[in-house]
Amino acid sequence: MALSFDDIDHLLSTRGFHQYGREAVSQLEHALQCAQLAEQAGETAATIAAALLHDLGHLLAPGGDTAEQDDLHQYVALPFLRGLLPDAVLEPIRLHVDAKRYLCTMEPGYWETLSLASQQSLVLQGGAYTVPEAEQFARQPFAQEAIRLRRYDDHAKVPGLATPHLAHYLGITRSVARDLPPLRGNDIAAGQAAQLA
Secondary structure (H helix, E strand, O other): OOOOOHHHHHHHHHHHHHHHHOOEEHHHHHHHHHEEEEEEOOOHHHHHHHHOOHHHHHHOOOOOOOOOHOHHHHHHHHHHHHHEEEEEHHHHHHHHHHHHHHHHOOOOOOOHHHHHHHHHHHHHHOOOOOOOOHHHHHHOOOOHHHHHHHHHHHHOOOOOOOOHHHOOOOOOOHHHOOOOOOOOOOHHHHHHHHHHO
């Protein structure tokens, strides 16, 4: 079942108060800080929305945010968001874990900058890429957006940091959704069939 913006608001406003893994911030604080960093960097509305929602899978996964889900959370939210948001939001979300694997290979010293929790989760996520894997990753559409999202993700872990309210970033996210072309009857039927498959 697809999420609505009210559902996303509810998830982040309620389950978002859970601690973000082993970090010193909550899921909501992390999401807002990540979106704020993207906004301050002058990113598009789609990338800001991806920054806000990149870890929504943690809040949707059965059992909540556990280390065992660190290798899957980037995929969990996608079926719930597809149809609501464009690929320019969904693809950076899907690729943000792989972007960490990429940076660990291609940027000397990157691994040492990661928090201990992020270093530990990297093992569950498949470890650093080989050079050919990293090069293949970089050729994918939205890989560069995912790499920038990854950097915001890495820095969005500051206890007590002031950010704009959730409503501000949900407004930006809604503006991206409004840019979607209207669904035609065939598209709706195809989407329903895909959900049943």
